[in-house]
Each structure stands twice: as structure tokens, then as C-alpha cells.
Amino acid sequence: PESVRVSEFAERIKKPATEILKKLILMGVFVTINQEISFEVAEKIAEQYNILLEKEVKQEREEVLINDFEDKEEDLMPRPPVVTVMGHVDHGKTSLLDAIRHSKVVETEAGGITQHIGAYTVDINDKKIVFLDTPGHEAFTAMRARGAQVTDIAILVVAADDGVMPQTIEAINHAKAANVPIIVAINKIDKSSANPDRVKQELTEYGLIAEEWGGDTICVPVSAKTKQGIDTLLEMILLVAEMQELKANPNRPAKGTIIEAKLDKGRGPVATVIVQKGTLKVGDSIIAGTTYGKVRALIDDKGRKVKSAGPSIPVEILGLAEVPNAGDILYAVSDEKTARQISEMRKEKERQQYFASSSKITLQDLFSQI
Ligand code: GDP
Numbered sequence: 001p002e003s004v005r006v007s008e009f010a011e012r013i014k015k016p017a018t019e020i021l022k023k024l025i026l027m028g029v030f031v032t033i034n035q036e037i038s039f040e041v042a043e044k045i046a047e048q049y050n051i052l053l054e055k056e057v058k059q060e061r062e063e064v065l066i067n068d069f070e071d072k073e074e075d076l077m078p079r080p081p082v083v084t085v086m087g088h089v090d091h092g093k094t095s096l097l098d099a100i101r102h103s104k105v106v107e108t109e110a111g112g113i114t115q116h117i118g119a120y121t122v123d124i125n126d127k128k129i130v131f132l133d134t135p136g137h138e139a140f141t142a143m144r145a146r147g148a149q150v151t152d153i154a155i156l157v158v159a160a161d162d163g164v165m166p167q168t169i170e171a172i173n174h175a176k177a178a179n180v181p182i183i184v185a186i187n188k189i190d191k192s193s194a195n196p197d198r199v200k201q202e203l204t205e206y207g208l209i210a211e212e213w214g215g216d217t218i219c220v221p222v223s224a225k226t227k228q229g230i231d232t233l234l235e236m237i238l239l240v241a242e243m244q245e246l247k248a249n250p251n252r253p254a255k256g257t258i259i260e261a262k263l264d265k266g267r268g269p270v271a272t273v274i275v276q277k278g279t280l281k282v283g284d285s286i287i288a289g290t291t292y293g294k295v296r297a298l299i300d301d302k303g304r305k306v307k308s309a310g311p312s313i314p315v316e317i318l319g320l321a322e323v324p325n326a327g328d329i330l331y332a333v334s335d336e337k338t339a340r341q342i343s344e345m346r347k348e349k350e351r352q353q354y355f356a357s358s359s360k361i362t363l364q365d366l367f368s369q370i
């Protein structure tokens with residue numbers, strides 16, 4: 001907005017309109033409270049109150065530039081579920097992720113080494129499941145703190161020979177707070193000391209009652225070691241996903257979440273994004289947090305160069321100017337100039353917030369102290 005009504009402005013900065021009118025008169029601006037003043041004038045008044053008006057207006061401008069609109073129901077199409085594995089340390093999260101990856105992920109032609117990009121996709125018949133490759137609660141918590149929710153389903157791994165432990169409870173609380181359905185994988189059932197019934201019993205104390213006990217929590221006995229139960233677990237994930245009716249519009253500019261980012265010696269800043277809406281394409285101008293760029297290349301979880309990535313699909317992005325943070329929201333915008341503009345605005349905002357928190361001294365304060 002280039003101008004603002006005096007009454008509205010007064011309300012916004014929470015100061016009496018009459019007082020503002022007086023200040024305006026002192027500046028040689030003669031208006032009534034129902035008339036509008038220019039942004040520049042408003043900014044000067046706000047300054048006198050030690051208020052940074054610009055921040056708010058810039059926020060509005062940023063939203064206009066990003067244009068994160070709601071999709072129409074008829075534009076939505078089914079998308080694969082994004083799954084996180086959580087649980088107590090040593091209960092087998094990493095082993096389970098590896099077992100799933102190796103049971104289903106076809107080895108690539110180039111030496112059979114699957115690339116680590118922080119997430120991977122598993123194909124089951126004609127359906128896909130996307131696994132976040134970072135077991136552990138930090139990633140989950142960090143992303144949620146930034147308002148980014150990428151996970152649709154949580155797999156709670158509980159070792160059948162150890163039962164519910166502190167981090168199991170933590171994981172349950174995280175998933176519940178995020179309103180994400182939990183599937184329990186009772187792991188290590190190959191062990192002679194395994195006692196799946198004890199695990200189910202303990203879980204009831206946290207509101208997770210197994211289906212076979214009349215509840216609605218799916219519990220799958222598995223062994224990451226022998227691969228027993230892995231196929232059933234994958235089927236159950238698809239079942240839960242189907243009930244969730246996960247959908248997104250693939251035909252719009254992309255919005256996604258950065259799940260991993262690093263500075264690569266040869267390739268520069270590299271970030272893995274899970275697209276949540278729309279389709280990310282090579283050549284797109286993007287903004288993620290305060291960093292921006294133009295997508296130079298997209299690489300999938302099998303290390304292949306791809307031209308685009310749709311909803312739920314993880315891809316590595318080359319072409320960002322700097323390394324973004326995990327949890328940053330990525331948007332494709334109309335052009336690189338816009339992306340740079342938003343980046344500059346956000347950086348400026350960060351600076352202002354920094355200065356606002358470190359020192360609140362204005363000229364006025366200085367004079368009144370003399
Ligand atoms: P994380 O800390 O939850 O990621 O657990 P890991 O995947 O690192 O596994 C911890 C230990 O348990 C390792 O020594 C694994 O080899 C072992 N382990 C994991 N899954 C199984 C299983 O299904 N059966 C048996 N016998 N051992 C397992």
C-alpha cells in the first residue's frame with residue numbers, strides 16, 4: 001500500500017489519532033482522520049514513536065510477491081505419504097530405514113550406490129512412499145518450530161526386547177502434537193527375548209491401543225535384521241495414507257520445505273526439498289528463507305538428474321546463492337529479480353529485528369537523557 005488512512009494508521013500503531021493529527025500539522029500535513037497520508041509520511045510519524053513501520057508493510061509486499069494461494073478442491077490430486085521414523089535410541093530406526101531402502105529401492109546402474117539426499121522414495125506396485133532419512137527428533141522438532149510440517153505418518157519403532165523407553169514417549173508426544181498418525185513397528189522380533197505383547201501393554205498407557213486389542217493403533221511386528229514384516233509395514237503405511245486422502249495441486253508454482261542443506265565443495269550450496277504443493281522445475285526462480293536462486297539442476301534420491309518434482313517428491317536443488325536452513329519454506333516465484341527482492345527484504349528484516357533487540361535507543365531517547 002502506498003498510502004494509509006489516518007484512523008487506520010492510528011489503530012495500527014496504537015496511538016491516539018488526535019495526537020497523530022497534531023504531529024502531522026507540525027510536519028505541515030493538513031488532513032482529517034478519514035483522509036489518507038502517504039507511506040513516507042506515516043513512516044516519519046511512526047519513527048517518532050520508535051516504531052518501525054516498514055517491517056509490517058514489507059511483510060505485506062512479500063506476501064504479494066509470493067502469492068501462496070489456496071488451491072481449489074477440483075485441482076487437488078492424490079500425492080504419496082511422507083513418513084518419519086521415530087523411537088528410542090538403539091531400537092532400530094536406522095536399521096529399519098536401511099531394510100526398507102534395500103528391500104525396495106532398485107540399485108542404480110552407476111555402481112549401485114544410492115545417493116544420500118535426506119529422503120528416499122520407495123515404489124510399491126504403482127504407489128510411492130517417501131521416507132525422511134533423518135531418524136531422530138531434532139529434525140522433526142526444528143521443522144515444526146518453523147511451522148513446517150512435512151510428515152504425514154510417523155513410524156514409532158519400539159524394540160520388542162526393550163519396550164517403551166523415554167524417547168519412545170517423547171516421540172509419541174511429538175507425533176500427537178503434530179496430529180500425525182502413528183504406526184507402531186515392534187522391532188527385533190527375531191530375538192529370543194522379544195516380547196511384543198509387553199510392548200503393546202506398555203503402549204496402552206500412552207493412549208496407543210493395538211487394533212487386535214480393540215483400539216485403532218496399527219502395530220506391525222518386524223525385524224530389520226531378517227526383513228520379516230517389512231512388506232506388511234509398507235502395506236499398512238499405504239493403508240493409513242489412503243485413509244488420510246493426501247492431496248495437492250501439482251499444477252501451480254512449487255511450495256516445499258528444506259529438509260537438509262549443505263555447502264558442497266564442487267557444487268556450491270545444495271539443498272534437499274520436499275515439494276508440498278505444485279511442481280518444482282529446472283529454471284524456476286526460488287526463495288527459501290533468506291536465500292534465493294534459480295534452479296540449475298534437480299537430482300532425485302537415486303542420483304538421477306530430473307527436470308521436475310511434484311508433490312511429496314524429495315529432490316536435491318542446485319542453484320541457490322547460499323545454504324538455507326532445514327525447515328525453511330521454499331517458494332517458486334515469478335522471476336529471479338522477485339526472488340532476490342524477497343531475499344533482500346527478509347535480510348533487512350532480520351537486521352532490523354537484530355537492532356531492535358540489541359538497542360532501542362532513538363535520537364529522541366538520546367535528547368531526553370541529556
Ligand atoms: P537406532 O539408534 O534406533 O537408529 O538403532 P540402530 O538401527 O542403530 O540399531 C541399534 C542396534 O540394534 C544395532 O546394533 C542393530 O544392528 C540392532 N538391530 C536393529 N534392528 C534389529 C533387529 O531387527 N534385530 C536385531 N537382532 N537387531 C537389530
Ligand code: MG
Binds near residue numbers: 093094095135
Ligand atoms: Mg540411528
